[in-house]
Amino acid sequence: MKGKAHKFGDNISTDLIAPGKYFHLRNNLEELAKHVMEDADPEFVKKLTPGDFIVAGENFGCGSSREHAPRIIKIAGVSAVLAKSFARIFFRNSINIGLLLIECNTDEISSGDEIEINLEKGIVINISRNTEIPFIPPPPFMQEISESGGLVEYVKKKKRLE
Amino acid sequence: MNNMKNKPQTITEKILAAHSGKKEVSPGDFILADIDLALGNDITAPLSIKKIRELNEQKVFDTRKIALVPDHFTPNKDIASAEQCKTLREFARKFQIEHYYEVGKVGVEHALLPEEGLVLPGELIVGADSHTCTYGALGAFSTGVGSTDLAFAMLTGKIWLRVPESIKVIFYGNLKPWVSAKDIILFLISKLGVNGANYKSLEISGEAIGNISIEGRLTICNMAIEAGAKNGIIAPDDKTRQFIDQVNTRKRPFVLYYSDKEAEYERILEFDAGKIEPLVAFPHLPSNVQKVKDSTHIKIDQVVIGSCTNGRIEDLKIAAEILRGKKVHPEVRLIIIPATQKIYLEALTKGWLEIFVEAGGVVSPPTCGPCLGGHMGILARGERCVATTNRNFIGRMGHPESEVYLASPAVAAASAIKGRIAHPEEV
Numbered sequence: 001m002k003g004k005a006h007k008f009g010d011n012i013s014t015d016l017i018a019p020g021k022y023f024h025l026r027n028n029l030e031e032l033a034k035h036v037m038e039d040a041d042p043e044f045v046k047k048l049t050p051g052d053f054i055v056a057g058e059n060f061g062c063g064s065s066r067e068h069a070p071r072i073i074k075i076a077g078v079s080a081v082l083a084k085s086f087a088r089i090f091f092r093n094s095i096n097i098g099l100l101l102i103e104c105n106t107d108e109i110s111s112g113d114e115i116e117i118n119l120e121k122g123i124v125i126n127i128s129r130n131t132e133i134p135f136i137p138p139p140p141f142m143q144e145i146s147e148s149g150g151l152v153e154y155v156k157k158k159k160r161l162e
Numbered sequence: 163m164n165n166m167k168n169k170p171q172t173i174t175e176k177i178l179a180a181h182s183g184k185k186e187v188s189p190g191d192f193i194l195a196d197i198d199l200a201l202g203n204d205i206t207a208p209l210s211i212k213k214i215r216e217l218n219e220q221k222v223f224d225t226r227k228i229a230l231v232p233d234h235f236t237p238n239k240d241i242a243s244a245e246q247c248k249t250l251r252e253f254a255r256k257f258q259i260e261h262y263y264e265v266g267k268v269g270v271e272h273a274l275l276p277e278e279g280l281v282l283p284g285e286l287i288v289g290a291d292s293h294t295c296t297y298g299a300l301g302a303f304s305t306g307v308g309s310t311d312l313a314f315a316m317l318t319g320k321i322w323l324r325v326p327e328s329i330k331v332i333f334y335g336n337l338k339p340w341v342s343a344k345d346i347i348l349f350l351i352s353k354l355g356v357n358g359a360n361y362k363s364l365e366i367s368g369e370a371i372g373n374i375s376i377e378g379r380l381t382i383c384n385m386a387i388e389a390g391a392k393n394g395i396i397a398p399d400d401k402t403r404q405f406i407d408q409v410n411t412r413k414r415p416f417v418l419y420y421s422d423k424e425a426e427y428e429r430i431l432e433f434d435a436g437k438i439e440p441l442v443a444f445p446h447l448p449s450n451v452q453k454v455k456d457s458t459h460i461k462i463d464q465v466v467i468g469s470c471t472n473g474r475i476e477d478l479k480i481a482a483e484i485l486r487g488k489k490v491h492p493e494v495r496l497i498i499i500p501a502t503q504k505i506y507l508e509a510l511t512k513g514w515l516e517i518f519v520e521a522g523g524v525v526s527p528p529t530c531g532p533c534l535g536g537h538m539g540i541l542a543r544g545e546r547c548v549a550t551t552n553r554n555f556i557g558r559m560g561h562p563e564s565e566v567y568l569a570s571p572a573v574a575a576a577s578a579i580k581g582r583i584a585h586p587e588e589v
Contacts, residue, residue: 011356011447013555020535020557023235024242026205039562059357059390063555064534065292067209067308088361088392089292093308141192141322151310152213155318 050077061090170422201289209309223319269502284417301398335436343378352451360390370435468499472550491581496523
């Protein structure tokens, strides 16, 4: 998993990720995804190449429970969000829909840095700076849901196995 | 609950254990718990319903244990909202959901459900709305989840949860005049920070909390999420029992849980409630709290009194007392939003609506409305609003360059008269 970093600060709320003013598009997530993070960086979607990463500080995804937020991040083509910490509803929503979240120290990552994630080893490699940042992989239960593609797919898989 | 052999547990741990068929649970455990109620609204439930359709499922786990409350964009704001509400309505009919609330009966979900007796002490409630943590005020475990969780809960009656560590907060003493539940929770959020209780349970107790009404406790637990908490919870007492006696018209059984004396807490925080003053949270975080008396230089364009945080009877009562015989400042728009039809009716019969209108305010039907930048009072670039709502993030009530100041109904009403942030003593 390799891509460019797009850096944001602390407390990026779901109001910034999926602004209320575009809620007329909430039935159309593909369209809503064109406005993802717009109030935090109006140019974000233009700058984004599929496979890139959102990198942020503390408490990413705070606020509302709207699942539109992680969903449109995923639809926009972001392959993972890296942050120092995540707000809990955003965290569980991301697991449930299969968006990868990495909790790690993001101080040494800047916008434009080329980064690679090695899930098995639990390291983020900052190729641009030639540094490695360790992270603790999510618990097996959560990984299983994520790897299935989300909670619904996980349940379907479990049902098939029963 | 006399389980002498078990390890001492918190109220939250006891409720989670009881709902997952276990004797005890510990922080960090993953459990699959049985729910007593699953809640969805017109923003979050349509995504869940879409999932259920995709799975081609034909029935829900229990038609009596689901509440669908179209409160965010109702009465329908636009075609998209109308379509969303139609999705809920058709689903509710097809799946025979007992607790679906049409316009005319609908109210702001977290004010409505306690009023309807749908949330009782000891229950486990999940809702696809972050402020679902409100019902902890009644001694229940309740938490906000997402739309996929809601779909899963509606189909299976279950939710996956990580058992949270608990933080105990004790408020000693008594509140000063003009200090309310809203000031207590703003104070606590300022001490904890917006993620100070992330993934944790906030157990709120003490003499000052015992003296606060159930409505006030609902306000306090409502904003536990603004410190990142998984749930806020207050142990039930006589006030809880009296409230439940009034609302539990279905006579549903319930269990009162209490934390053991030796229960383990990650932290215990103690505060003197008597030192808390009327507070206001400045943009753009609920933790950015200042004293009202140090904030009277902030001129405002709008005041909103309502929401799942502060749109209840007591909130409108104190606003009416302050606004009686007064006029709203000529440069301020005052919007009052009774949270439910029952509250609206009481405000009407008590003459409070007349006071609001005579003062120059406007009364809206029950809706979440402007709180989340939906409708009924959106802010333009550069405008400032004092609101009794729960969030003041960038763009929350409208333009990204508008500002929301969070305060109690008393401070909001006084500010509407003065045209700036004002202490109720000033009017």
